[in-house]
Amino acid sequence: MSDKTMGISRRNVLKIAGGSIAGAGIVGSASANDRVEVNVGFASQRGRQAALDKADETVRDFDSLDIVTAKMPKQAAEGLRNNPNVRYVEENGTVHAHAQTLPWGIDRVDADVAHDNGDTGSGADIAILDTGIQSDHPDLEANLGEGKDFSGKGTWEDGDGHGTHCAGIANAVNNSEGVVGVSTEATLHAGKVLGDDGSGSFSDVAAGIEWAADQGYDVVSLSLGASSGTTALRDAVDYAYENGVLVVSSAGNSGPCNDCVGYPAAYDNAVAVSSTDEDDSLSSFSSTGSEIELAAPGGSVYSTYVGGEYDTLSGTSMSCPHVSGAGAQLMANGATNAEARDTLKNTAEDIGLSSNEQGAGLLDVEAALAGDDGDDGDDGDDGGDGGDAAPAIDTLSVADSSNGGWARFDADWSVSDADGDxxxxxxxxxxxxxxxxxxxxxxxxSSASGSDQLEEKKGSGSYDVTLTVTDSSGNTATRTETVSA
Structure with missing residues (x-):
């Protein structure tokens, strides 16, 4: 989940420039020839006529409102303030439209560059499994597809704000207002698996994942978690991934801590995402662990919110939809879920954090879509083909088969490598x-799978099972599962 840090509503979209003459008066050494444009609110026809008589130019004489807008000398405007038939005299200031904001996270992962290159995610489907989505939000409505409630609320509308915020990060429309998402033209689907209090059951979440997979959606975005998991939830994640869905999940907000990635992020078939701040440091709240695959912006992220508004929230909940939107971009261009996962990791930018904090690195949307190597973009000798890709661990499943004499574990695994080495x-x-x-x-x-049995005679307690895959160039990927005998 996330912590609300700052509110910015659409009521603040219009900002008035100019002061009130009625409140401050007109003073100073201005000459009689200095002119101002003022709104004169009159209390009677005598007041209206007085304003017109003082005017050098009548700008507007309202039909129904008791107001005249006129240009006149400053001294004349000051004099009208003392007329008992005039309610107020105020300078006619300037109103400015609030242009679309580019949130720092969208900028940091170069999603805006991808938009300029024509990548919008059009044709991809993103399931936001959360508190729902506001269906008529002006930055989301055009991208909204289906929805289903699993929380017992009876509607998939968002009564909390969290789901709407995540939806905007992943896929807000690129228009002239509000914000823009990582993807801008994918289709959003709302699976309301959390109630308006922000909580839900493992069964609700598993049902939402199953629904998204059965609908054939490309990406499932899970900005939720718990400190422990269930077999039902893991089964749902595995089912979705095996049916072609890219499952992306927030790592959790338990930081500072070590090896504390929550569930479902900790499962093999989910992409676990940690959180960074604007200076590329790890967010203080971010969970860490060997399961982390990518880092993405999560500190003080501005996005859509309920009531047609916008708000700033922090959490790995905000990091997750950055990656979900990027995955949708890749899958819109024809990538499978496994290919999208590998590409996102292989093109991530190393920002100097440990692998337990950043995984493969910070999300780089432009590099992922261009097939660059994700370092600094100026190597100049790899032809843009991504260089030598690191291998990937697709699955690691460990089952306890211990008996009275042995601590024994059966490990099933599958690995892949884009370079085929x-x-x-x-x-x-x-x-x-x-x-x-x-x-x-x-x-x-390019791919392999197998099973191995690991054991210790008369062993008991907690163990780590670590898989390391290596390619012919020496690149590696590692994953660890903790089990007990």
Whole structure:
């Protein structure tokens, strides 16, 4: 979830420039020839006629309102203030439209550059599984598709604001008002799996994930979590991923902490996203751990909010839809969920955080869509083909098969590499930092899968099962699952 840090409503869209003559008076050494344009509110026809008599030019004589707008000498305007038939005299200031805001996160991940290059996400479908989405929000309505309530509320409309905020980050319309999203023309679908109090059950979330997968949506965006998971929730995540859905989830707001990624983000088939601030530092609230795959902006993010308004919120909940919008862009261009996941990681920008904090690095939307290497864009010798891609761990599932004499675990895994140069897969069983068993498998090509059994005689307690995949260039990817015997 996220913490509300600042509110900015649409009531603040119009800002008036100019002061009130009635409130401040007209003073100073201005000459009689100095002219002002004023609105004169009159109390009677005598007041109206007095304003017209003083005017050098009548700008507007309202039909129904008791107001005249006129240009006249400043001294004449000051004199009208003393007329008992005049209610007020105020300078006619200037009103400015509030132009569309480019939120810092959209700018930081270069999504605006992708928009300029013609990438909008058109044709992709993003399921926002959250508190719902405001269906008539001016920055979301044009992109809104279907919705379904799983919370028992009876409607998928957002009564909280959290889901609407996440929807805007992922896919707000690129128009002349409000904000713009990472993607701008994908279709948003609202799965209301959280009530208006921001909470829901594991079953509600699992049902929402199942629904999104059965509808054939491309991306599921899960800005929610818990400190522990359930088999039902994991089954739903696996089902969605196996049916072609890119599952993106917020890492959690338990920071500062170590190895504290929440669920469903911690599952193998979910992309876990941590949070950064404007200076590229890790947000103080962000959960961290070996499951982190990407970092994205999450501190003080401005986006759409209920009531047709806009607000600034902070949390890994805000990081998650940045990645969801980017995934939709890639899948709109024909990528599978696995290809999109690999591309997002392979093109991420290293911002100097540890792998437990940033995963592969900070999301870089432009680089992902262009196939760049995600470093600094000026290597000049890779032809824009992304260089030597690192391998990826697609799945790691560990089951406990211990008996009275052995701590025993069965690990099923699958790995892939965009360059097709897989080399080896190593599994290690460790306890308190010491390796008690391991297994190594030689692999090749662009994908591989297998099963290994790791064990310790008369063992008990908590263990880590770590998988490391390596390609022929020495690039690696690592994932750890914690299990108990």
């Amino acid at each position: 897989l080399s080896s897969v190593e599994l290690a069983l460790t306890q308190s930092g010491s390796t008690v068993d391991s297994a190594t498998t030689s692999v090749s090509g």
